[in-house]
Amino acid sequence: MKKEDIVFSDWHRWVFGMAPPSFTGEVALRALVLFLVMLVIIRLLGRRMKGQMSVSELAVVLTLGAIIAGPMQIPTAGLLPSVAVLVAVLSMHRLSNWLAFKYRAVELAQQGDLALLVRDGCLDLAALQRQALSQEQLFGQLRNKNIVQLGELRRVYFESNGRLSIYKLPAPQPGLSVLPRADAPPPAAEGPAQGQRACATCGHVPAPADHAGTHCLRCGAENWVPAVLA
Incomplete structure (x- = not known):
């Protein structure tokens, strides 16, 4: 965005940004779809995600937030790639938990020790x-x-x-x-x-x-x- 495009009295940019007004309804629908997908993903991540989180689980949550931010508000970003990334994060989390269960060294590296x-x-x-x-x-x-x-x-x-x-x-x-x-x-x-x-x-x-x-x-x-x- 060029600096000459920024006009203080441009109320359209203040309210809708650079997207057309119709994109507001699309944002609401995108948010609903991603919210439902996130509910399923967090449910599959396990019960510990609803309680006190470990370091690796906190990293997953922060990653999930970064993944859904773009497709929720950027007109040029599609939903399917983000859903694919969410599934990949779920798979990596499940794999890391399995490795931590099988190998004590992996658990210590991920979670630390008391x-x-x-x-x-x-x-x-x-x-x-x-x-x-x-x-x-x-x-x-x-x-x-x-x-x-x-x-x-x-x-x-x-x-x-x-x-x-x-x-x-x-x-x-x-x-x-x-x-x-x-x-x-x-x-x-x-x-x-x-x-x-x-x-x-x-x-x-x-x-x-x-x-x-x-x-x-x-x-x-x-x-x-x-x-x-x-």
């Missing part, structure tokens, strides 16, 4: 770094699960679909609060958490017999906060 983020109330800082997940991002997800402090947790797994699997200890131990610093509970005046400190970096709560000066025995940090129990 990561252990919390072990017995302490953060695995290396795992957090590998997953590009900050402490505050993890704490935010734990707060959504009604977790108050790390001492409640035996294991926290970061699944390949982005969700957390949480396993609690039978009896909570004093640990690092996951609440924002402004809302953190005050130091315990009595009970098991009285006088206990937690490393603000990894959540380690040292025993009275531990001697490492001001350094955390797990991560070497020197950032301490009062441990909490509830």
Whole structure:
């Protein structure tokens, strides 16, 4: 389109674009046809497409959107080539799922593996770094699960679909609060958490017999906060 063709007062271009007005009805019909085809394709892709999507499934969805955008609105684009591409994407998705089912290496390459983020109330800082997940991002997800402090947790797994699997200890131990610093509970005046400190970096709560000066025995940090129990 040439720049001299762009006129501010050209209401026809504003409303209909460069296509004739009759193409508006064709767009509606094209959208209906592609919508019905997409319903069938997504139904055949499997139930997981309706739930939490993996990386490969998200890529499929984005590809589907790119495929249907052109033939839905461009007058020179036909419907049949796009339907053929949609069927090809469906076939590739089914093939990749079959390969992932047969071969563990293919599954790991497509979906990734789970990561252990919390072990017995302490953060695995290396795992957090590998997953590009900050402490505050993890704490935010734990707060959504009604977790108050790390001492409640035996294991926290970061699944390949982005969700957390949480396993609690039978009896909570004093640990690092996951609440924002402004809302953190005050130091315990009595009970098991009285006088206990937690490393603000990894959540380690040292025993009275531990001697490492001001350094955390797990991560070497020197950032301490009062441990909490509830």
